[in-house]
Amino acid sequence: MATTLVHYFKEGLSRLEGVVSNCSKEDSEEKDKRIETIESYKRLINLGVHRTILKKSIMTIPYNIGDMECVKYMKEHFIQCEKD
Numbered sequence: 001m002a003t004t005l006v007h008y009f010k011e012g013l014s015r016l017e018g019v020v021s022n023c024s025k026e027d028s029e030e031k032d033k034r035i036e037t038i039e040s041y042k043r044l045i046n047l048g049v050h051r052t053i054l055k056k057s058i059m060t061i062p063y064n065i066g067d068m069e070c071v072k073y074m075k076e077h078f079i080q081c082e083k084d
Contacts, residue, residue: 006045013041053077 016038056077057070 009041009044013038013045016041 016034056073
């Protein structure tokens with residue numbers, strides 16, 4: 001799952017970079033938004049999404065975990081990493 005997620009981010013990044021390179025100068029506001037999104041994708045790729053980050057969320061899917069609970073579990077992981 002983590003590998004698939006990183007692959008998804010990389011595909012999205014490539015797609016966005018292609019769109020930005022084709023933007024005209026008239027679309028500068030839209031281009032700025034897309035550049036910001038590209039930077040977000042790069043940070044996600046460099047984040048190093050590991051199996052341990054996603055495991056708790058994935059293992060609770062059969063129990064109808066919601067999106068916000070998944071986010072909560074991931075936040076908990078990063079908070080714990082900061083403490084260690």
